[in-house]
Amino acid sequence: MNPPRHQADLPRVREQLLTWIARQATEEAMQWLRTRHAEIAGGAPASKCFLAFSGAPRRIPKETLVLGKADLQEADALRPGWNPSAWSVDEAARALLILSFPAADENAYVGMVEQVFSTADVRESAALYRMLPLYPFSERFRARAAEGIRSNMTSVFQAVAHRNPYPSEYFDEDAWNQMVLKALFTDSVLYKVSGLDARVNAPLARMLVDYAHERWAAGRTVSPELWRPVGPFATEGYLDDLERALTSDKEAEQEAAALALADANAPAAAELLAGFPALKQRIESGALNWESFSRNRIRGSA
Amino acid sequence: MPTRPSLFIDPHVHMISRTTDDYDAMRAAGVVAVIEPAFWLGQPRTTIGAFKDYFSMIVGWERFRAGQFGVRHYCTIGLNSKEANNEPLAEEVMELLPLYAAKEGVVAIGEIGYDDMTPSEDKYFRLQLELAKELDMLVLIHTPHRNKKEGTSRSMDACDDIGLAPDRVIVDHNNEETVQEVLDRGYWAAFTIYPFTKMGNERMVEIVREYGVERIFIDSAADWGISDPLAVPKTARLMAERGIAEDVIRTVTYDNALKAYGQSGQFSEKDWLEPAPIDQRDLYGGNSVLRGGQTPVVKEKGLIIE
Numbered sequence: 001m002n003p004p005r006h007q008a009d010l011p012r013v014r015e016q017l018l019t020w021i022a023r024q025a026t027e028e029a030m031q032w033l034r035t036r037h038a039e040i041a042g043g044a045p046a047s048k049c050f051l052a053f054s055g056a057p058r059r060i061p062k063e064t065l066v067l068g069k070a071d072l073q074e075a076d077a078l079r080p081g082w083n084p085s086a087w088s089v090d091e092a093a094r095a096l097l098i099l100s101f102p103a104a105d106e107n108a109y110v111g112m113v114e115q116v117f118s119t120a121d122v123r124e125s126a127a128l129y130r131m132l133p134l135y136p137f138s139e140r141f142r143a144r145a146a147e148g149i150r151s152n153m154t155s156v157f158q159a160v161a162h163r164n165p166y167p168s169e170y171f172d173e174d175a176w177n178q179m180v181l182k183a184l185f186t187d188s189v190l191y192k193v194s195g196l197d198a199r200v201n202a203p204l205a206r207m208l209v210d211y212a213h214e215r216w217a218a219g220r221t222v223s224p225e226l227w228r229p230v231g232p233f234a235t236e237g238y239l240d241d242l243e244r245a246l247t248s249d250k251e252a253e254q255e256a257a258a259l260a261l262a263d264a265n266a267p268a269a270a271e272l273l274a275g276f277p278a279l280k281q282r283i284e285s286g287a288l289n290w291e292s293f294s295r296n297r298i299r300g301s302a
Numbered sequence: 303m304p305t306r307p308s309l310f311i312d313p314h315v316h317m318i319s320r321t322t323d324d325y326d327a328m329r330a331a332g333v334v335a336v337i338e339p340a341f342w343l344g345q346p347r348t349t350i351g352a353f354k355d356y357f358s359m360i361v362g363w364e365r366f367r368a369g370q371f372g373v374r375h376y377c378t379i380g381l382n383s384k385e386a387n388n389e390p391l392a393e394e395v396m397e398l399l400p401l402y403a404a405k406e407g408v409v410a411i412g413e414i415g416y417d418d419m420t421p422s423e424d425k426y427f428r429l430q431l432e433l434a435k436e437l438d439m440l441v442l443i444h445t446p447h448r449n450k451k452e453g454t455s456r457s458m459d460a461c462d463d464i465g466l467a468p469d470r471v472i473v474d475h476n477n478e479e480t481v482q483e484v485l486d487r488g489y490w491a492a493f494t495i496y497p498f499t500k501m502g503n504e505r506m507v508e509i510v511r512e513y514g515v516e517r518i519f520i521d522s523a524a525d526w527g528i529s530d531p532l533a534v535p536k537t538a539r540l541m542a543e544r545g546i547a548e549d550v551i552r553t554v555t556y557d558n559a560l561k562a563y564g565q566s567g568q569f570s571e572k573d574w575l576e577p578a579p580i581d582q583r584d585l586y587g588g589n590s591v592l593r594g595g596q597t598p599v600v601k602e603k604g605l606i607i608e
Contacts, residue, residue: 047400054404058567119354119401121361153366 006169008079008134010099016078017096020065024089029059033093040100046112053097053116054124057090065089081165081194082133091127095134103136110140117144122153129159132166142170149179158188168195177204180229181211190225191294197228205233209241224256225298228290231263239272246276252297258283259290308552309574310534313337313559314413314442314474314494314521317375318364324524324531325371331535334574335374337521337563338364339413339442342382344526350394353381357402365407374574376563378412378442379403386426387418396429403437409566410434412442413474416453419446424460431464440566441471445480447499454480458487472562474521475500481513490562494523495533495607503537503607507544515550519558536605543605 014037022030036052065087067075075082084092098116103109113135117128129148135141145167148160160167161183167176176199183190190196208230212222227245234242245257258279261269273280282288310333317325317338328336338360347353360377368375379402381395403411411434416423434441441461446453454473461471468488475494476484484491493509494500501509506520522533530536538555542548563569 050401051404057406121405122366
C-alpha cells in the first residue's frame with residue numbers, strides 16, 4: 001500500500017499556531033516565543049531548540065487550547081485530518097518550536113526530531129506524538145509512531161491513537177490492528193481513533209472477537225465499542241457473540257451489537273437484528289448510530 | 303474545617319529502585335511528593351547511552367509510575383561524584399545535561415559534590431555549579447561518606463567560589479559534625495534517615511531539639527541498599543512520641559523542603575493539592591491527594607530506624 005502524502009502547509013500552520021497561542025498566553029510569553037521561533041528558524045544551534053522546547057511550559061500556559069469550530073476547520077484545511085481539539089497551549093508552542101527548525105536537510109531534521117523524542121519527558125512525549133501529522137518528511141516517523149503505541153504511559157499512547165490522523169494514514173495493517181486492540185486493552189476509547197471505520201479489516205475483527213472471548217473466560221467485561229470494527233465482518237462465526245451482547249442486560253452492549261449487525265453484509269446478521277425490532281427501528285430512523293452511541297454511552301471515558 | 307491529614311515530602315529518594323508496594327505504603331503514610339536526585343546505580347555506567355536512558359527514565363517513566371499511586375515525582379539532574387572520575391564519559395555527560403536540566407519538574411542540579419575528593423571530582427563538580435549558575439538553578443549537594451566534615455566544608459567553599467547564593471544550595475546527608483557549619487554559612491541542611499551509614503531517627507530527634515528547625519529538613523535517600531522509604535513519616539511519628547511540637551515536625555518533614563525546592567518554580571504545593579486538569583490526566587493517575595478522607599497510616603510495625 002502506498003500511503004497518501006499529507007504534507008502540512010507549514011508556514012501557515014506556524015502562523016495559525018502563533019495566533020491561537022496568543023489568545024491565551026501573556027504578551028511577555030509571546031515575545032519569548034516569537035524570539036525563540038525566529039532564532040531557531042534562523043539556524044541557531046539545535047541546543048537552543050531543545051532548551052526552548054523543554055522550557056516552554058515555564059512560560060506558556062498548560063491549559064487546554066480553546067478552539068472554536070472555525071479554528072478546527074482551519075486546522076483541517078491546513079493539514080487534512082489535523083485535529084488539535086485536545087491540545088494544550090504549551091503543546092502548541094512546543095509544536096511551533098519544532099516546526100521552526102530549518103527543514104532544508106532531511107536527515108538533519110529527522111535526526112533533530114529523533115533526538116528530542118529520545119530524551120523527552122512524559123508531557124514532551126505526548127506533545128511530540130500529537131504533532132505527527134505536521135512533521136516535514138512525515139513518512140520517516142512511522143517507526144517512531146509505532147514506538148509510541150508501545151508506551152505504557154496512557155497519555156503517550158493516546159497522543160498517537162486519539163484524534164491523530166497519522167496512524168490510519170501510515171501504519172501497516174499489523175501496527176494499526178495492534179493499536180486498536182491496545183486501545184481496548186488500556187481502556188482507551190475507540191471513537192477518538194481517527195479513520196477507525198475506514199481501516200477496519202478481517203484480521204482485526206478476528207483479534208477483537210478473540211479478545212472478547214478471553215475476557216469473558218476470565219469473568220471480565222469488554223467495552224461495547226469492541227463491536228464497531230467487528231460489524232462489517234460479522235458473518236456466521238461471530239453471530240453467537242453478537243447475540244450474547246444483544247441479550248445483555250446493559251443497554252450500551254445491546255445498542256453496540258445492534259449497530260454492528262446493521263453494518264454487516266451477511267443475511268444471517270440482518271435476520272438476527274430483525275428479532276430486535278425496537279433497536280432496528282432506532283437505527284433505521286437515524287436515532288441510533290455510532291456517533292450518537294459514542295456521545296451517549298461512551299463520552300466521558302478517556 | 304476538618305484538619306488536613308499530615309502530609310509529607312520525601313525530598314531525596316531513588317524510586318527507580320523501589321517497588322509498587324513502597325509507593326503504596328508511602329502514599330498511605332502521607333507522602334505526597336518525592337524528589338529523585340540523579341545518582342549512580344550501584345555500579346558505574348560505561349556508556350553515555352546508559353546516562354541518557356537513566357535521565358529519560360527519571361523524567362519519564364518513573365514520574366508516570368509515581369502518579370499511578372498518587373505520589374507526585376520530581377527530580378534533579380547531574381553527574382554524580384563517583385562517576386565524575388571517568389573523565390571521557392564525564393565530558394559526554396556534561397554535554398547531555400542541558401537537554402534535561404530545563405525540563406518540567408527538574409528542581410535542581412544534583413546530586414553533585416565529592417566522593418573521594420579527587421581532582422576529577424572537583425573539576426566536574428565546579429563545572430556543574432557553573433551550569434547551575436548559568437541556568438539560574440538550585441543545587442543539591444551530596445556530601446561524602448568518608449572524610450565527611452572536610453568534604454562538606456570544601457563543597458560549600460566551591461559554591462562560594464562560583465558565587466552561588468547559599469540559600470539556593472541544599473547540602474544533604476548532614477550529621478552532628480557538619481550541621482553547625484552548614485547552618486552558620488546560610489546553606490540548607492538536609493538529613494538523611496538511612497540505617498547504619500547515615501542518620502538514625504532517634505539521633506534526628508535530638509538534632510531538632512538542639513538546632514531547631516530553620517533550614518533543616520529530612521529525607522530517606524532510600525535506594526537499592528538497606529534503606530527505608532517510610533523514613534520521613536516514621537521519623538515524624540517518633541518525634542511526636544518524643545514530645546516534639548506538631549509545627550516543628552511539619553516544618554522539617556514538609557514545609558522546609560517545599561520552601562527550599564519551591565525556589566525552582568518547579569515544585570509547588572498546588573501540584574498535589576489542586577493539580578491542573580492536564581497534569582491530573584497525564585501525571586497523576588486521575589487522582590487528587592485529598593480525595594475521600596484517607597487517613598495516613600504507617601503500615602509497618604517498627605518505628606525505630608537504627
